[in-house]
Amino acid sequence: MDSRIMIVDDETMIREAVKILLQSEGLDIIAASGGEECLDRLRAGFRGVILMDIMMPVMDGWDTIRRIVEQGLYEGNIVVMLTAMDAPGEKMEGLQEYVTDYVTKPFDTNSLLDSLHYYLSLLPTDGDRL
């Protein structure tokens, strides 16, 4: 089954926790440890819901979104930002339109799952992609 969810976070614990949580719900998920790996996955054809951590070393969440957009990889994806901060920083200016939702860490499991189910339903089906 093709993964339709990608968690992008430099924290292994969080990536693993989210993977366990979603897999327990029967959702397939792939993980990327940073922005560059996320871009690689997108170039490889991933399309779906991206759970993007904001604070990451080297390339943070906003830089990653900018690159996604610049490289024409945004189409067909829904981006949900994961943040430990309440307020988005100045770097987000001009990029908010590419973010569908914000989920604050530590997130409530149920509400996260609800959200993910909802956003997955919004994604085009494989037939649509054709």
Add this chain to the structure above:
Amino acid sequence: MKQTKPDNCVSADRLAAGLAEIHSLLARISQGDTSLRVDVTAEVDSFGDLKILCNQLADHIQKLNEDAHEMAIGLCEHYDTLNRIALGDFQACAAENSQNELVAKLGELINKESAALTGAISRVQLAEAEKQSQLNFLQTLIDTIPSPIFFKDLNYRYLGCNKAFETYLGFSREQIVGKTLDELWPAELADRYRLQDRALFENPGSQALETPIRYADGTLRDVICNKATFFGSDGSLGGLVGVILDITERKRAEEALVFQNILLSTQQEASIDGILVVDENARILSFNRRFVEIMGIPSQLLETREDEPVLKYVTDRMREPKKFLEKVKYLYQNRQMSCRDEISLCDGKILDRYTVPLLGDEGRYYGRLWSFRDITERKAAEDQARHAYQQLLDIVEFLPDATFVVDKGKRVIAWNRAIEDMTGLKKEDVVGQGDQVYSIPFYGERRPILIDLIDEDPDVVDSNYTNVRRDGRSLLAETHVPSLCNGRDRYLWGIATPLFDKQGNQVGGIESIRDITEHRLAEQERSRLEAQLHHARMMESFMVRLGHDLKTPLTPLFALLPLVRERVTDPDLKNMLDICCKNTVSIKELTDKTRMLVTLYSDIRPYELETVSLYSVVQECLDECSGGMNSKKISCHNEIDPAISVLAAPAQLHELFTNLILNAARYSHENGRVRIVAEECHDTVTVAVIDDGIGLAPQHLESIFDEFFKVDESRHDLEASGLGLSICKRIVQNHHGRIWAESAGLGKGTSIFCAFDRKFKGIQKSEKEMAAHG
């Protein structure tokens, strides 16, 4: 055959023969044969007479010849005598006894004339000798004359010259005399001289021509050639005499004089001063245009060259004519005196008058020079400067900073009121004094201070005085004075600047001293506060980071603990996992609250403010908190007039009332009652959250707003972070409001009041912040 002739024929023949004889006789007599005689017989009577006549003629001629001979001999002798006399033999005498009376007479006459001639010749010889002597004398005389002299006859031929002329031409007199112009001069000069000479001959008299000439030695001289005609003893024009006067030196002297005159007159004219020069008789010798301009004297008055009318004219223009005139007369009487003073004219001009006598080497008085300089503008400028100086002193006097001014010699010339107050030293004790008197009140001794460094070499100052800063020509320094005047420990800031006149000459210096002790203390306080602020910001940053870092590990716990709990069937494990979940939530809330409190330490900007209905926001909070309320069956009453609103940051207001309501509920009893009321009074809106819970001891009324305050320190109430009321206090303070608690005592409920000022419009960004944000 012989023919017989008739009578008439015989007579003719005889007549012819007689005529032929007479003819022959006459021919022979005429040829000098005076001795011939003929027979006077004649065939014809008439011929006899004729023959007699011929003979008589021959006799006469013979006699004549003899007389002629006699006379010739006598004449020869006389000729000889005359020749001898002519050759100077005045002793020669002629024979007076000649046969010939005429010759004898002639001899007598010759002897007589000879005697007379001898006397005459002696006189002539004497005269000639005299004349020659005179000529020699004249030649010697003119030879001694250094100027070339020459004589020419009417044919332009040189008759004579002197040695100077020989030198001039480079020829000897012998080579000159008798030569014409053409023989001595190049054609061009000869023509020119001939023209000049001819003009003189045509108009006899004298002629003077100035011309440059070149001497034989090659030197070029300026000369005046004076020529004059001379006349012979008979009154006829004899020629000309010329004298060449070398005026080269005179010309040079004249040119030098002309140059000196031009120089003097130019200097005089170029002078900005009016100049008048008078001679010893007070007659005007010279004046310049500036003098005329300054005095406004009509030119015709000056043309008279009389000083008196000029003096009168000038005197009439003086503001103090009598004094002026007296001074002039005094100076004319005291010829050796020089004088300089100022005189004022009626038209407002002020003149600097300077006069000196014109004295020769031996003190001879030649006159007096008067110089007048218009100093009206300078005087006005001086007045202005004086006025400005006084103004400066006035300004210095009232400067708020302690200020003093020194002149070039470092004598104090101004000591203002502020420095009197600072030092206790009165200006009358300082002004006019030097020798670093100004340092005494600061250091208790005379020593260099900042104002003394303005004259120092900048490099020396920069290397020796590290606390001295340079700003252009000014020096600035801060210093600590442990015992200012009356022993006060002060921090002083000073600035010293050199003072310059218009010409850029340093004329002194000024130093201002400011007591910055309070400023320094305030600065220290500010530094301390800034350090605190920096620390707070560091803390904020730290707390934000901590919040993030706490939330990160909480995330897996939040995600996985509920999952684990669902999969666990053992009730005890479930309970344990519940405890874990509960603690995780507590950590999250504590983290959230801490972070909230930190982020509230920033001003509310005007754009964040909105008019918020108090009733509405309280009602929202009540709805959200209803879960907690219901568990304790607490009744909650929103009694706020819906019309009351405040200008506030909505999110903060929401947080405020959420915290207050939760706090009231937390400390209320089961079935308790919480009321939220509000009232408006002038510009203040006061809201109160009133519970009937456990109440507060008086000593806790204020400390409940402190961070992590808990009434019972030993009790670890996981549900209470201890930050709720601190957050409330911060939010109210952010709105420039006031928060306080009231309680009738323990068990008697608590009321938390929040008063909002309606005038609060938010905090504008500081300039520093605006600059930081571009």
